[in-house]
Amino acid sequence: MEIISIKKIYNRKWTIGNILIGSFLFLPIGVLFYNLFNSKGKSFKYLFENLLFDYSLNTIYLILITCLCSLIFAILPAWFISNYKFKGRKIYDVLLFLPLSIPSYIMAFTYSEILSFTGPIQTFFKNFSPEIADFLNKDYLQIEVLGIILALALYPYVYTSSRISFSYIGSNYINLSKTLGLSSIKTFYKVIIPLSKPAIFSGLFLIILEVLNEYGAVKYFGVNTYTTGIFRAWFSMGETNTAIQLACLLLIIVFLIFVFEKKSNSNKGFYYSSNSKIQKLNMVVKKNLPIIHFSCLIPFLFGFFFPFIFILNNSFKIISSIEYKELIVLLVNSLSVSSISSLLIVLFGIIFIFIEKNSKSKINVLITQLVSLGYAIPGAVIGLSLILLFTSLKKSFFPISIIGSIYILIYAYIVRFLAVGISPIRSSVEKMPESYNDTGKNLGLGFYNLLKKIHLPINKLALISAFIITFVDLLKELPITLILRPFNFDTLATQTYQFAIEEMLKESSIYSLFIITIGCVMLLIFKAILNKELDVS
Amino acid sequence: ESKNKKINEVNLYSQRHYNVDKKQYENFEKITGIKVNVVKANADELIERLKNEGADSPADLFITVDAGKLHKASQNGLLQKINSNKINIDNQLKDPNGFWVPITYRARIIVYSNERVKKADLSTYSDLANEKWKGKILVRSSSNSYNQALMASIIANDGIESASKWSKGIVENFARNPKGNDRDQVKAIASGQGDIAIVNSYYIGLLLSSKNDDEISAGKAVSVFFPNQGEDKRGSHINVSGIGLTKNSPNKKNAIKLIEYLTSVDAQKIYVNNSYEYPVNTLVEPNEIVKEWGTFKKDSLDLNLLGKFRNEAILIFDKTGWK
Amino acid sequence: MYLEIKNLVKYYKKNIPLIKKLNFSIKKGEIISFIGESGSGKTTFLKCISGLEKINSGSIFLNNLALNDENIFVKPQNRKIGFVFQDYPLFPHLNLKENILFNLNKKYLKSLEYMLSLTGLSKLIYRFPHELSGGEQQRACIARALIREPELLLLDEPFSNLDSSIKNSIKEEIHKIIKKTGTTTILVTHDIKDSLNISDRILIFKAGVLQQYDNPVKMYCEPANCYCGKILGDLNKIKINEKNYYLRPEKIKISKKSPYQVIIKKSYFQGKEYKILGAFNNEPWHFFSKDAIIKGEKIHITFKKEDLIFFDSLCENFFT
């Protein structure tokens, strides 16, 4: 009997390891909940009664606008590019991806500048046609405008997911609907859209989280969202506990939405992807070409090209006053922190997914889900919870300098962005047949070799994708860095933001330009990988 | 701690992140050889961090752009009194309790459209609640600390009730919902969306010294008005950027040296000419652009009260619908 | 004629015609099997008939109305043709009933009950596709096609994705359903055994050309060329007077003595009998025997002259 019990522990060593790492990463979230039950925020009731309803309505309205516009910007081009053969198709496919490299707050500041009374558009018309200038002279700091701008920055999430889904659905279902008497348009909304719903939602979900986490742009536009409420409680009223309570409430709501959506999909068992091959492209009828180009160009031009040109132009204007030494320091800071954190995230991702896949215990699935929750928490709140965590631990465990050290910053990054890195790894591993594992074992591989010789090489592309996606996200990261960074530590993002928030858009432009350029390069690599995967499978 | 002493340095938690600050620190290092380390973040985040770090905090100095936050820090026991006789500043601006030292100050002023508003119609902050300004007033949102400080000063001077009334009046006179920053309010006047804005003084200086012609013309489209100037009035609302010495400062000597430097004539000149704020050192004159607006009477309120009445200010904002 | 295909030509890449001048016709109520190798263009042909692909030349008439010729192209949604596809039977987001009623004209609603009982699906109507077995999904597809009372039913390899254990019963059932409704049907397959029992006529298609189009028995006994003959069953080759003749295995009898000697290579047990592989003049020969025969043994066989099949030189392989 003794032998068996030792064996049992031995057999569970992976699960036990997983629980340890999982709880390490879950700690900050745990701290939040601990404080939630451990305290009473005085202002919670006040906020709840006076502002929260208003803030929530604003939030929902903003999310709705952003999602709706994202859908418009993303779905049509994704559909055309997945299904039709036309000149420029491949280039569009790449270009439509690029807005992801522009941080949403930069997009918002840039557009408010472009549209403002002193911006290039109105100035132009003031000289040439005062009537048009008068017509354009409007207050653009509106929630609707903000929604559109955020959509321009975020629509690529939906574009990617629906693009993949559309090309997997294939012509099969389309042919089927035709023979059942459906016209093309009817086919689109009665068959294609319902079938792509899970994929589209997964993209929308990311957008929702980003909007919830948005602070800079929202504040500038005078739109009070739920996150504003959290910050109001925390900063203006000085009620940390209330802030935590609000954050937890948000977390729970997000989690419920997520679970609900997952459930409703699993009931219907969407299995088309395994069932059909990549479809062949259709030729385009000439008269439809303008529509296709229009729908592909608009999101790219407004989501990337115009802001990019504006920022580029600003950079040229201040090119003489750039301090290159400082720029290099910022560059090194940004690149090193982002790449180290992304590497660690990928590493943790591999561990979680590999153990989840190889152990039969359901605990491991739960762990992965719990540590993925971090993405739903606003970055500043994660920063706060880490400060709480380490100040209460430090006396017994850590040296003083641990807070405000690069380690904590990276730790916080990992906690928040793990979910971003895990999801491409998971989807790749899930596509892998069960029998690879069994074959490996049968051919004499142990646990480590299984990972090294089979899982890692086969999922190589997914690992690179995971790295790139988190890297680009981290490059743009702001709130966590602001709160937790060490002395004299600036990144491209913080520097951009500091100037932008002080209404010095020009001075900020060179830093945003670097963020965008690096992001673009990475995204181009990512796109190349994605296309490769689409073609092979 | 011993390690910190070996290296000749001073650690700052600062809310200020202008280029001019960097210049100051570099100068300071050149003069004294003391290295200045900075963490820049929101004042409340920094206070949170100081609170949690407690005795182990590496920070020596805490810099904010709002006296209210300095008050909050000292209320939380995070600051210690500053003793130095080398600090030469305007007495009216000093912290009565001696916990912090101002390094610049500015007024929250009224700007008005040259075309549509007559200067003679303007008088006080309270007057802005008058019906005659219906649909004409521009101001940023209530989550901004400048507005919170202004409201706190009104509460401190006139009491909660009249502050509420005032707020309600202002809200009814809004030209649009509060949004954007101070510069945007000026631009909105230039573009005709409203006639009067409440802004910080130095933003006008920044606009007028801009490299963008349109910003300059926006700045020129408005004039500056200092409210509450009459004999019987209390003066325009001002606020300071200030610096506090942390309770457990590990490099106290260096920290005091930095405070002394920042209030010195040389440093004050740099502030004045780069950020268009008013100097706290009586020996220094404001920048030319700022000087043109003339001198004005400052509200003599104890600036710590701005922190004390902050929560009340927020409640009034919420109640009266100032978003 | 009910369905008429005239000079149908179809290619995806110019100069590489997949279907070269196809001509044939179907009578009302007939079940036709369309047999060809993988990649020979069977699915393409069905797509042409249903309008999912345009033909390059020729014409298609259904019930004396042109569906597609030089000037006319009737859109797929306007042709009354039911199409059951190879590998993607049902919409995953709809349950069985919703799938069957998908975009259905109200006038057909009344026959839902009958269709469900015919296909034996009455009890499953609220299940989603992933909760149905392969055969049930298959039947649902057929119900969905038949409820629209199509003038023509196209079945594209309806059995290829089925487990062999349920394949037979499904085959039976589908045949029964089609016969009961009297629907004119084209069944595409690459497996002749699937279609031998079911179809009224079989069309063998190879290299873009119709090879033979006849009823199963005629086809087995009088194949148009060697290719058709071999598709329907083993053929043993024998040279007589410098000419190649062919013989079906079941026509060969084992006898005590005869001029023909075979060396046994292997006996395959097949339940009711053994299938024997032997070598006759170095040609592999198949025939049947009640008992196993030991490897290496030499035995004598006989056959009747009239059972020999002869192809003239044009028919030694297949038509091109």
Add this chain to the structure above:
Amino acid sequence: MYLEIKNLVKYYKKNIPLIKKLNFSIKKGEIISFIGESGSGKTTFLKCISGLEKINSGSIFLNNLALNDENIFVKPQNRKIGFVFQDYPLFPHLNLKENILFNLNKKYLKSLEYMLSLTGLSKLIYRFPHELSGGEQQRACIARALIREPELLLLDEPFSNLDSSIKNSIKEEIHKIIKKTGTTTILVTHDIKDSLNISDRILIFKAGVLQQYDNPVKMYCEPANCYCGKILGDLNKIKINEKNYYLRPEKIKISKKSPYQVIIKKSYFQGKEYKILGAFNNEPWHFFSKDAIIKGEKIHITFKKEDLIFFDSLCENFFT
């Protein structure tokens, strides 16, 4: 005995045993077919033997060494067992040669050439899996297993994913390869026709219990129970003296006159002959005829008493 399975019990959920007390053994060099329905636990059984699953009780001996019993569990990587999986997984990031040599002990390297020529893959060694056909992938998996000279080879439905057109030739080839290397093999399938020709012995598995384990001929002629009998071919039921007897179709002869009369339901053309479906005392009966018989006709048949198969009451269905 080479492989011995004793009292093997395996369940995933407690109280629902998938395999209940399985006992059987294999001699060295034998090829065994393991036949069972889908979901009956065939793959699970192979996983137990190879060590990918632990057994819940009982024991497995290979070559007189215990692989798994109450105290011992030899890890899969330490058993010398080759396993070819259902969906023949070649690693997509390795080419064919690298796949075969994957994690291979150097001492086996010398037989690479032989293995490649045996499986006919010599020319394809630098291709990647997606550049290989299904059959080639299948053979590569077998080569990968055989080159390690396994003491036991497990084949999990190696033919189920193959196109029926190439299935037969693959089946032949694999049989040849296994026989040539003399490898002891368990072949899992749910299709008895696949295994009738290939295997030395057949094991029929149903409801967690071994139903019959014997050579193919014995099995066909003397099935242990009705279930086994029906799996191997049609059985016609006849009641004599209140007892149920069964009869294989090929034992039935059509005659001019006899006490037994059948009403014809349908004739299926099968090439060499017709399979006739008739009704005898309301039981569906199958038998063969050279010619088609018209539906509704009444004909007489005879059979020999000694061909009747009788199951006692325990064997009327299957063992549980």
